[in-house]
Amino acid sequence: MGKRILLHVCCGPCSTSSIERLLSEGYEPVLFFSDSNIFPYEEFVKRYENLLKVAEHYNLPVILDEWKHDEWLEAVRGHEGDREHGERCSICFHFNLGKAAAKARELGIDEFTTTLTVSRFKKSSAIFQEGKDYSGFAEIDFKKKDGFNRSIVLSRELGLYRQSWCGCEFSRRGV
Ligand code: SF4
16 A cells, blocks of 8 residues: 555646656545635536546545635735736645645645646746645645646546636636
């Protein structure tokens, strides 16, 4: 049996190559879908259902966290108009990683990490910066080892829905 790690998952497509890499490195991932940033709720459900396909494929457990969009909006208050990759996104990473840290602690899992680093649209260093505030955060850069391209290939193979915007209502402008 590998070492358990809680994997915060932002969406099904990003989870694919992250899971593949963790498995290849001997980990046993427990998937955690905690993404109160996603808006509207129907989109949150759609992305979760997509993740279920991935979990079934790899035969891994999934934990669904409650959608607390109001709490998330409170956290980013005053940053609604920030450009993408700015302060709002750092707060958003911090928010979701905080939920993952708490869940890992609750489950007695020593390490946790996030699929957020797969995206070529997100700086891994900015995500790592927020993760530093939580003990047990594993700085794994899933973009490395061709992770982003691999996620596209695997998503196609699994017939996954790939969204065209990051997640929150502020990232959806113009989509
Ligand atoms: S653009 Fe993405 S990372 Fe930034 S605040 Fe919105 S959902 Fe979070």
